[in-house]
Amino acid sequence: MSIYPEKAADHEKEYGFRFRYETLRSLLNKNGYALQILSDLEADLNHMHHYDKRIKRPIQRLITESLLMAQELNLMTENHYPDLYDVIFQLRNKTDQLFSEDHAETGQPLVWQLEEQTPPDPALVGGKAFGLWRLGKYFKDHVPPGFVATTAAYNRIIEDNGLHDRIRILLNNLDVTEDATQFQSRTRTIRQMIRNAAVGKEIENGIKEQTERLARQFPDTLWAVRSSAVSEDGTRSFAGQFDSELQVETDDLITAYLHVIAGRFTDRAVKYRIHHDFREVDTPMAVLFMPMVDAAAAGVVYTSDTKAPDAEQMVISAVPGLANRMVRGEVPADTFLVSKGKKPAITRMIPAAGESKEAGTVDYIASEKILEIAQIAAKAVEYFGHDLDMEWAIDKTDKTDKTGKTGKTDKTGRVQLLQARQLNIASAEDGPTVKPSQRKDTLPVIEGGITIFPGRAEGPLTVLGPADDLSGVTEGAVVMVEQPRPELAAILPKIAALLVMEGNPVGHLATLVREFSVPCIFRLGENAGILSGKHIISVNATRRTVYAGIRWPGIRERVLARIAAGNRHQKKSGPLYDLVLGLNLLDPDAPSFKAKHCQSVHDTLRFMHEMSVRSMFGFGDKQSRGWHKKSRKLVTDLSVKLDLIALDHSVPEGAKKVLPEQVHSIPFKALWRGVSDQRLIWSDRWEKEMRGMPADFKEAVLGGNRGPRRASDRNYAIVAKDYMNLNARFAYHYAMIDAMVGPGTEHNHVHFRFRGGGAADENRQRRARFLERVLRESGFGVDRSGDLVTAWFRRYPRKDSEKALELLGRLMVCSRNLDAVMKSDDAIKGYARYFIDAQFDMFG
Amino acid sequence: MNEQPLKIMVIDDENIVGKRLKPALEKTGDIVEAFEEGETALARFAQEPFDIVVTDIRMEKIDGIEILERILAKSQRTKVIIITGYATVEIAREALSKGAFDFIAKPFKPSDLRQIIERASKELRS
Amino acid sequence: MQLLEKLKKLGHKNTGIRDFCIQTIRFKKFLENARSLLDLFEDGREKFTGEYIFDRHYVVSLIDSVVEQLGMMVYDASVLAPDRGEELYAAYDRHKLAAANLIESNGSRPNAGPSESLAADRDDPEYQLLSDALMWFNGKNAAAHTTVMELMKKIFFFVIQSLESPGSPERQALSEKSTVLAADKDFYLIDLWKDALALPETQRSVSDFNSVPLRHLLMDVDETGGKAKGHFQKSGAWVAAASEYQLSLNTLNPDFQFRLETLASGYEPSDFIFIFADSSTNLDTLLPKGFHVENSDYGRFAWNLDVSAKTIEDSLMIIGRNLFG
Numbered sequence A: 001m002s003i004y005p006e007k008a009a010d011h012e013k014e015y016g017f018r019f020r021y022e023t024l025r026s027l028l029n030k031n032g033y034a035l036q037i038l039s040d041l042e043a044d045l046n047h048m049h050h051y052d053k054r055i056k057r058p059i060q061r062l063i064t065e066s067l068l069m070a071q072e073l074n075l076m077t078e079n080h081y082p083d084l085y086d087v088i089f090q091l092r093n094k095t096d097q098l099f100s101e102d103h104a105e106t107g108q109p110l111v112w113q114l115e116e117q118t119p120p121d122p123a124l125v126g127g128k129a130f131g132l133w134r135l136g137k138y139f140k141d142h143v144p145p146g147f148v149a150t151t152a153a154y155n156r157i158i159e160d161n162g163l164h165d166r167i168r169i170l171l172n173n174l175d176v177t178e179d180a181t182q183f184q185s186r187t188r189t190i191r192q193m194i195r196n197a198a199v200g201k202e203i204e205n206g207i208k209e210q211t212e213r214l215a216r217q218f219p220d221t222l223w224a225v226r227s228s229a230v231s232e233d234g235t236r237s238f239a240g241q242f243d244s245e246l247q248v249e250t251d252d253l254i255t256a257y258l259h260v261i262a263g264r265f266t267d268r269a270v271k272y273r274i275h276h277d278f279r280e281v282d283t284p285m286a287v288l289f290m291p292m293v294d295a296a297a298a299g300v301v302y303t304s305d306t307k308a309p310d311a312e313q314m315v316i317s318a319v320p321g322l323a324n325r326m327v328r329g330e331v332p333a334d335t336f337l338v339s340k341g342k343k344p345a346i347t348r349m350i351p352a353a354g355e356s357k358e359a360g361t362v363d364y365i366a367s368e369k370i371l372e373i374a375q376i377a378a379k380a381v382e383y384f385g386h387d388l389d390m391e392w393a394i395d396k397t398d399k400t401d402k403t404g405k406t407g408k409t410d411k412t413g414r415v416q417l418l419q420a421r422q423l424n425i426a427s428a429e430d431g432p433t434v435k436p437s438q439r440k441d442t443l444p445v446i447e448g449g450i451t452i453f454p455g456r457a458e459g460p461l462t463v464l465g466p467a468d469d470l471s472g473v474t475e476g477a478v479v480m481v482e483q484p485r486p487e488l489a490a491i492l493p494k495i496a497a498l499l500v501m502e503g504n505p506v507g508h509l510a511t512l513v514r515e516f517s518v519p520c521i522f523r524l525g526e527n528a529g530i531l532s533g534k535h536i537i538s539v540n541a542t543r544r545t546v547y548a549g550i551r552w553p554g555i556r557e558r559v560l561a562r563i564a565a566g567n568r569h570q571k572k573s574g575p576l577y578d579l580v581l582g583l584n585l586l587d588p589d590a591p592s593f594k595a596k597h598c599q600s601v602h603d604t605l606r607f608m609h610e611m612s613v614r615s616m617f618g619f620g621d622k623q624s625r626g627w628h629k630k631s632r633k634l635v636t637d638l639s640v641k642l643d644l645i646a647l648d649h650s651v652p653e654g655a656k657k658v659l660p661e662q663v664h665s666i667p668f669k670a671l672w673r674g675v676s677d678q679r680l681i682w683s684d685r686w687e688k689e690m691r692g693m694p695a696d697f698k699e700a701v702l703g704g705n706r707g708p709r710r711a712s713d714r715n716y717a718i719v720a721k722d723y724m725n726l727n728a729r730f731a732y733h734y735a736m737i738d739a740m741v742g743p744g745t746e747h748n749h750v751h752f753r754f755r756g757g758g759a760a761d762e763n764r765q766r767r768a769r770f771l772e773r774v775l776r777e778s779g780f781g782v783d784r785s786g787d788l789v790t791a792w793f794r795r796y797p798r799k800d801s802e803k804a805l806e807l808l809g810r811l812m813v814c815s816r817n818l819d820a821v822m823k824s825d826d827a828i829k830g831y832a833r834y835f836i837d838a839q840f841d842m843f844g
Numbered sequence B: 001m002n003e004q005p006l007k008i009m010v011i012d013d014e015n016i017v018g019k020r021l022k023p024a025l026e027k028t029g030d031i032v033e034a035f036e037e038g039e040t041a042l043a044r045f046a047q048e049p050f051d052i053v054v055t056d057i058r059m060e061k062i063d064g065i066e067i068l069e070r071i072l073a074k075s076q077r078t079k080v081i082i083i084t085g086y087a088t089v090e091i092a093r094e095a096l097s098k099g100a101f102d103f104i105a106k107p108f109k110p111s112d113l114r115q116i117i118e119r120a121s122k123e124l125r126s
Numbered sequence C: 001m002q003l004l005e006k007l008k009k010l011g012h013k014n015t016g017i018r019d020f021c022i023q024t025i026r027f028k029k030f031l032e033n034a035r036s037l038l039d040l041f042e043d044g045r046e047k048f049t050g051e052y053i054f055d056r057h058y059v060v061s062l063i064d065s066v067v068e069q070l071g072m073m074v075y076d077a078s079v080l081a082p083d084r085g086e087e088l089y090a091a092y093d094r095h096k097l098a099a100a101n102l103i104e105s106n107g108s109r110p111n112a113g114p115s116e117s118l119a120a121d122r123d124d125p126e127y128q129l130l131s132d133a134l135m136w137f138n139g140k141n142a143a144a145h146t147t148v149m150e151l152m153k154k155i156f157f158f159v160i161q162s163l164e165s166p167g168s169p170e171r172q173a174l175s176e177k178s179t180v181l182a183a184d185k186d187f188y189l190i191d192l193w194k195d196a197l198a199l200p201e202t203q204r205s206v207s208d209f210n211s212v213p214l215r216h217l218l219m220d221v222d223e224t225g226g227k228a229k230g231h232f233q234k235s236g237a238w239v240a241a242a243s244e245y246q247l248s249l250n251t252l253n254p255d256f257q258f259r260l261e262t263l264a265s266g267y268e269p270s271d272f273i274f275i276f277a278d279s280s281t282n283l284d285t286l287l288p289k290g291f292h293v294e295n296s297d298y299g300r301f302a303w304n305l306d307v308s309a310k311t312i313e314d315s316l317m318i319i320g321r322n323l324f325g
Helices: A005-047 A053-076 A083-100 A127-138 A151-160 A164-172 A180-195 A201-217 A238-243 A250-265 A267-276 A367-384 A486-494 A508-516 A526-533 A555-567 A575-580 A601-616 A624-630 A666-675 A685-689 A695-702 A761-777 A798-814 A826-836 B016-026 B038-047 B064-074 B089-097 B110-125 C003-008 C016-049 C056-080 C082-108 C125-138 C148-164 C169-176 C212-217 C230-235 C309-324
Strands: A111-113 A147-149 A223-227 A244-248 A287-291 A295-302 A313-320 A334-339 A345-350 A388-395 A415-422 A450-453 A456-464 A478-481 A497-500 A520-522 A536-540 A545-548 A632-634 A642-646 A715-720 A723-728 A733-740 A749-756 A781-785 A788-794 B007-011 B031-035 B052-056 B079-084 B102-105 C187-191 C238-243 C246-251 C258-263 C272-277 C292-295 C300-304
Touching: A005 A053, A005 A601, A005 A723, A005 A733, A005 A749, A005 A788, A005 C056, A005 C082, A053 A083, A053 A575, A053 A601, A053 C016, A053 C056, A083 A575, A083 A601, A083 C016, A111 A201, A127 A287, A127 A367, A127 A415, A147 A201, A151 A164, A151 A201, A164 A180, A180 A250, A180 A267, A201 A250, A201 A287, A223 A250, A244 A250, A250 A267, A250 A287, A295 A367, A313 A367, A334 A367, A345 A367, A367 A388, A367 A415, A450 A508, A456 A497, A456 A526, A456 A555, A478 A486, A478 A526, A486 A508, A508 A520, A575 A601, A666 A715, A666 A723, A666 A733, A666 A798, A733 A798, A749 A761, A749 A798, A761 A781, A761 A788, A761 A798, A761 A826, A788 A798, A798 A826, B007 B016, B007 B038, B016 B031, B016 B110, B031 B038, B038 B052, B038 B064, B052 B064, B052 B110, B064 B079, B064 B089, B079 B110, B089 B102, B102 B110, C016 C056, C016 C125, C016 C148, C016 C169, C016 C187, C016 C238, C016 C246, C016 C258, C016 C272, C056 C082, C056 C125, C056 C148, C082 C125, C082 C148, C125 C148, C212 C238, C212 C246, C212 C309, C258 C309, C272 C309, C300 C309
Parallel strands: A456 A478, A478 A497, A497 A520, A642 A715, B007 B031, B007 B052, B052 B079, B079 B102, C187 C238
Antiparallel strands: A111 A147, A147 A287, A223 A244, A223 A287, A295 A313, A295 A388, A313 A334, A334 A345, A388 A415, A450 A520, A456 A536, A536 A545, A632 A642, A715 A723, A723 A733, A733 A749, A749 A788, A781 A788, C238 C246, C246 C258, C258 C272, C272 C300, C292 C300
């Protein structure tokens, strides 16, 4: 269809050209987005279980981007790479397969015992069990033993009984407000289905094994079976308490287990979740089994008074016997206010019935027990680093008496801790509610600095001075220091995030931070001091923003999971890692650099990027003609041959040649400022020494035609006002810069890739290591394998991005022949220093 | 807010900010004066100090940083809140390090600024 | 060979279904881009009506983002409807120019002097620019065919027309393989990510197909059903291209144009449901409440964007009942 039939051919050529421009742009755009997902996944896969549903969506998104890129590459190359489609569809199917596989095969225990030494994954054992496990670490004698039927067991039961879709469909067409009877009948059906579900042998045996183990310590004991889920809204809603079965006989444990799971689908729980739009089956439930504590008294302790957060007092409520009736609100509780400090004292006692008294006692619990609870709670707050809401009980029969004789049977028995969770305090600053703020537009308290390792985290803030003792830092804390010091390495495995006011991004600590994958920002500046008044803070190290309070639901759990995983020394491997992040196609010149050899999504991205760029400049390809017509030669005194193709009007039209100052592209101008820096030395020693030698001999000496282009070929840059994609071969090596520098920060990026050289392999690697070092120190993210260096500098304001490009310009010129010069590993450090100190004469 | 009304100065040469902010901030009973010229504002400040100064960072004649420095030189206790445009995080950081109380990025709602002012007034009164 | 021919012949032998899958996946991406564009409109509207204080820079970058996002839509459209690419790019360039003019003309306007400072808010240049921008996005009073929204509708129409033209290679591919025809209903069933690799060996049935939205759509349709009833009887055979949380449904009947696209994963905020139908279709009797409906010369568009997966699933059940019930 053409409007001007007589000019159809011309016209179509014009449009064909335009279409190829746009295709390349689209492809590079997708590539940038895909690389971002990839680096997020890199961080996630380091500490999350590989079957975790939360990483399934980003992986699917990544593969979708990759597939569309493949289509675009094929549009550019007349369908030259159809194999890519098969590779990518297969990758999607293989990853889908991994997610749907039986999780037990990935080594997830179905049953887990509470006294385990290695930290568990909270997502596996549930928040309650995780909290108890942590308590048990600090208060061995005050936490009863127990075990957990994990979320993996839950998933297994749902899967084995084919309940997943049935539950979802039953829930999904419920309209709570319109038909109450229907609602009740549906939830009843679900509960019925669960209670009737078969529990597989493996789970049953696991539970049996555990009960037998504990029966040795607690013969003839009855059991408490409770949901290990922490209630989702983070406040003390009592919904979770309905998921308990108490006083259960050993023979009835499986039934009780199913009842607890079914309790997840009581009308009240379902209404609550539907209201909050939670996905029912996708949030599996872990169930906690413990021998019943024969309680003389029980209750709850809040380590701060939620009604008067500044009052420096704890609130302990107590009832005789078991606490569950109290938390259900069936039995009124007596309340004790206990002053905090070195010597806690009961300051006030508010009985369940009657007048409030200055201090007082009740007949079922001794005052010293109340104070002991307060002391334990105060210590727990120190360990956890935040206020807690704990359940306690006083054991009537102290069974820990090793002689086997019956212990004391009175109100002074042992204090047992049954649950600990974070207490959210509604202080004036946080507003009247304790719900995490999810407003999109809440402003950060601090913004800026340099990302050392990306990621989000939140936790209580600990500000450490140079002399402060590191052993006091609690697990999951966000630590802020003025200067990085190497000793901080000791706490890296257990902290949520690290904020440093100053700091050298290439220093020892920064390296360790990356190794431990701790979200971290350096060079926040002195004003970060204004954070010190905050209690809980949220850090987004990727975007270099810090917020007051809790900001992202679920992040805390992820942080703790990461810390736990770190302690388990999880490796960067596994089938999912291999399919997504693994990089196998390293050498674009190798015969194996082919679509069908791509084994991971990362491989496909690298392959497509390389091939799209090659196609763009049509190496020896007939497609190049169109491009040559559009290209303009850059006129310069420097020994750089560069052709420019403008995507818009950033290069004057008509002229065959342009001067650098005529190119109205922000990234190009910045790069050129670097390349043409007066301080740089341009004596091409190799060129000079070999002058007069035949070209083919020169190539043989220098390593030959290893790259996609011959050294004599011209280099190309595609430019637009805010964009540049440059492919250069300054001297037998290949460099690519892809940069977007616009007025905002969101889309800005500078990507750099560098590979090859004329010299021997080890010298090329040395140069790559030199580049890695310089770029790291300059704030780039860097990845190096062999002599291939990939670096990125994303989401910085225009000025910073321009500076990064200037640096790249200087760096490319200075490192041209370094591979020939760097004879030893020591040289790497030295040259990096010269470059950073601007001693450019050393690079002549 | 049944205490003494706050005295708030708003400086912005785009005039739109002062014009929209003034009525919004006055709603809570505080006294608001808006200025489009840095010099005029500083002259007014010399006559009588304000509790809170809200100033844009980028202005033709005097920029917000200078206003900040000159205000703080005259009155240590005054809380200066900086309005930044899009992507001027760098300058905002500079402002904070020079003693600005806080900053707010455009686009924002007057109620967002109100929150910052309340925090500032809490500090003023403590 | 002419470029357009080449583009059309991209799919060589036996790859019809694969190309069908890829184009369906690209169409989904196209819808995502459209959604982002609508979000930008919404952001501008919110800033305009919501007492916000903003500066010129905000408006300029908003306009910039709209141009960028529209460009992405146009690109997808040029792949989905190659015949229309040139025409769409010409229209896109006009909009790009319009955007540049908008920014320039506003910038050259003299700043309101102090004497005018009591003038109404709307006279402030920033507000004027935003108002002009909103008018350009989708102003109701703007001259016909000058808004971005108008171009969006046109793009949609071209794309859908091209995807559903009987001659499209993807359409033809459907008739090549009999195993994609469902065993139990008058449906062509395509598993978006599996069938592209290898076609099923035997016919599948709709009721066993692992796609949550498809199951919801057909939940209340009895076993023998599947042929549309009532005024939708003319619909004829259906094509359902699906994956776990995704569904792309349309009909092969040349006299009844209907297309439904949805993603209902519950895992991310990008869930949506989108419907296109020809002008003769009465969407009121088909859709539940809450849809945004746009009528145009080309047909009717309806969508629901900011909703939970559950709401989408509920909507699908109602639509399913109305279509096939």
